[in-house]
Amino acid sequence: xxxxxxxxESMQDVSTIYCPGCGHGIVHRLVCEVIDELGIREKTxxxxxxxxxxxxxxxxxxxxxxxxHGRPPAVATGIKRILPDRIVFTYQGDGDLAAIGTAETVHAxxxxxxxxxxxxxxxVYGMTxxxxxxxxxxxxxxxxxxxxxxxxxxxxPIKISEALAQLDxxxxxxxxxxxxxxxxxxxxxxxxxxFQVQLENRGFSLVEVLSMCPTAWWVSPEExxxxxxxxxxxxxxxxxxxxxxxxxx
Amino acid sequence: xxxxxxxxxxxxxxxxxxxxxxxxxGYPITxxxxxxxxxxxxxxxxxxxxxxSESELAAISMLYGASLVGARTMTSSSSPxxxxxxxxxxxxxxxxxxxxIANIQRGGPGLGNISGAQGDYFQATRxxxxxxxRTLVLAPHSVQEMFHLTREAFDLADRYRSPxxxxxxxxxxxxxxPMEIQPPKASLxxxxxxxxRIQDPAKKDWILDGCQGREPRSIKSLILGENSLEKHxxxxxxxYKEMEKEIRYEAVEIEDAQAxxxxxxxxxxxxxxxxxxxxxxxxxxxxxxxxxxxxxxKEIILENAPRIKGYLTVEMNLGQMVEDVRLAVSGRCPVHxxxxxxxxxxxxxxxxxxxxxxxx
Numbered sequence: 001x002x003x004x005x006x007x008x009e010s011m012q013d014v015s016t017i018y019c020p021g022c023g024h025g026i027v028h029r030l031v032c033e034v035i036d037e038l039g040i041r042e043k044t045x046x047x048x049x050x051x052x053x054x055x056x057x058x059x060x061x062x063x064x065x066x067x068x069h070g071r072p073p074a075v076a077t078g079i080k081r082i083l084p085d086r087i088v089f090t091y092q093g094d095g096d097l098a099a100i101g102t103a104e105t106v107h108a109x110x111x112x113x114x115x116x117x118x119x120x121x122x123x124v125y126g127m128t129x130x131x132x133x134x135x136x137x138x139x140x141x142x143x144x145x146x147x148x149x150x151x152x153x154x155x156x157p158i159k160i161s162e163a164l165a166q167l168d169x170x171x172x173x174x175x176x177x178x179x180x181x182x183x184x185x186x187x188x189x190x191x192x193x194x195f196q197v198q199l200e201n202r203g204f205s206l207v208e209v210l211s212m213c214p215t216a217w218w219v220s221p222e223e224x225x226x227x228x229x230x231x232x233x234x235x236x237x238x239x240x241x242x243x244x245x246x247x248x249x
Numbered sequence: 250x251x252x253x254x255x256x257x258x259x260x261x262x263x264x265x266x267x268x269x270x271x272x273x274x275g276y277p278i279t280x281x282x283x284x285x286x287x288x289x290x291x292x293x294x295x296x297x298x299x300x301x302s303e304s305e306l307a308a309i310s311m312l313y314g315a316s317l318v319g320a321r322t323m324t325s326s327s328s329p330x331x332x333x334x335x336x337x338x339x340x341x342x343x344x345x346x347x348x349x350i351a352n353i354q355r356g357g358p359g360l361g362n363i364s365g366a367q368g369d370y371f372q373a374t375r376x377x378x379x380x381x382x383r384t385l386v387l388a389p390h391s392v393q394e395m396f397h398l399t400r401e402a403f404d405l406a407d408r409y410r411s412p413x414x415x416x417x418x419x420x421x422x423x424x425x426x427p428m429e430i431q432p433p434k435a436s437l438x439x440x441x442x443x444x445x446r447i448q449d450p451a452k453k454d455w456i457l458d459g460c461q462g463r464e465p466r467s468i469k470s471l472i473l474g475e476n477s478l479e480k481h482x483x484x485x486x487x488x489y490k491e492m493e494k495e496i497r498y499e500a501v502e503i504e505d506a507q508a509x510x511x512x513x514x515x516x517x518x519x520x521x522x523x524x525x526x527x528x529x530x531x532x533x534x535x536x537x538x539x540x541x542x543x544x545x546x547k548e549i550i551l552e553n554a555p556r557i558k559g560y561l562t563v564e565m566n567l568g569q570m571v572e573d574v575r576l577a578v579s580g581r582c583p584v585h586x587x588x589x590x591x592x593x594x595x596x597x598x599x600x601x602x603x604x605x606x607x608x609x
Contacts, residue, residue: 061465063465078315078316
């Protein structure tokens with residue numbers, strides 16, 4: 001019998017702390033599959049975030065460090081500048097990347113650091129129990145927006161990927177989702193491309209992944225898939241936001 | 250060896266280069282800007298990395314990254330910028346990552362002013378950031394010392410896998426003095442690959458460099474699980490105890506002294522002048538100049554306490570190191586204090602007056 005699917009070599013054989021229906025497991029797996037396919041596991045150094053993925057170093061079978069909240073792009077900069085032939089990526093949530101670490105994100109991107117960022121956007125702070133994220137939708141109820149996010153008081157869902165695309169230092173930015181098999185396949189393609197951009201020394205690449213957080217959205221895992229489709233996609237449209245590689249060809 | 254005239258800030262930079270530092274990240278702030286500019290010019294000449302970071306938060310986090318792959322790393326700043334770096338210093342202490350941080354102190358609190366001051370003694374010697382940790386603190390008092398203590402700091406940082414603070418001030422940073430540039434350490438000159446940015450004399454076996462041929466590693470300060478963080482903290486505390494081997498101080502004419510001045514950095518220079526004049530007047534006064542502020546040279550201070558009439562601690566603040574002197578003395582003799590904060594200099598005449606008061 002031919003084995004067509006198994007655990008990626010880059011994934012540890014352990015169970016995760018993630019809630020039922022959480023998207024992190026899928027995104028972890030896609031990253032690991034891509035690293036396996038590119039044959040770069042032994043030269044990869046990952047930077048894990050503060051947030052639900054804080055324990056990523058327990059799930060990945062490659063060298064991983066753990067940064068302070070918001071600082072992964074600065075940490076990755078230090079790593080990559082010393083070891084330019086290693087593959088360095090950050091794995092960050094919306095609070096890490098687009099709130100507390102906005103400056104580090106913008107400036108690593110603007111310097112065109114040759115690193116890859118996997119940006120998991122689930123519109124909420126999961127680990128701390130469901131507070132407003134910079135990407136929380138208008139009207140979305142969280143612990144810190146109990147009547148729903150009011151833009152007059154709390155601003156608007158930030159489209160950081162579009163903002164980063166304006167910077168001359170960025171090479172490749174795409175937004176994907178992991179709420180359906182079709183979207184998951186597209187997400188994998190984008191993640192692979194982002195790593196290839198780095199392998200070819202083309203500069204800063206980022207994939208924003210819209211992901212589910214049924215626990216902090218107060219919905220079932222199944223409803224969470226629809227929540228992405230019906231509520232997140234109108235605010236955060238999928239697709240390539242910037243691609244200097246293809247447009248230069 | 251021929252001497253050359255150098256500025257304190259630049260001497261720190263050259264000391265770092267000679268120690269094999271190949272990664273510097275920093276954010277401009279007065280009065281340490283000459284150091285950042287020196288590294289911008291010097292790093293490319295030795296195949297090193299210079300980054301002007303977007304903030305001090307980012308600078309120290311860049312060091313965290315470069316240090317965890319094995320490079321010798323340095324940043325520098327002045328008081329308000331060092332406050333911002335406390336996040337990263339705490340993380341590096343927790344993750345046991347070596348680095349060197351120069352604080353060319355200015356007046357505070359807040360934005361304060363840009364004059365030399367010693368108001369960050371508590372911050373430097375008590376850990377500074379959150380959590381139960383300490384860092385080694387070295388206090389130069391001349392341009393030559395800024396060079397060679399920085400050169401030493403990298404060895405200490407690696408030996409203890411810990412951040413090391415160079416605690417200078419705006420006066421030392423800005424002053425020019427003749428000094429000797431000692432060559433790179435023999436261990437570096439011999440085996441170092443000039444093309445590599447990792448210039449450590451000893452290969453580090455804990456770094457992340459890709460898991461080829463070994464199990465993956467992680468470097469972090471997150472330590473969960475029952476009692477694990479407690480054990481980790483206790484192990485760190487043992488390391489801080491071990492650092493007492495590194496205690497350094499300069500003792501000047503203390504043998505027959507009846508009053509002893511205690512001062513570090515710029516204050517110690519002023520005290521040397523006061524002591525010189527007081528001795529001419531026949532006053533039996535000596536000086537203990539702590540060079541390591543943590544660990545603090547408490548033994549020498551304790552030893553002399555029972556036989557003298559009193560200590561006079563002189564600082565460019567309103568009384569910080571004096572607490573360590575009092576702890577060391579443990580009530581065995583009076584401990585007096587004279588200090589001026591925020592850019593004020595202790596005056597030689599007042600120091601001599603106070604010595605006379607102690608001697609009665």
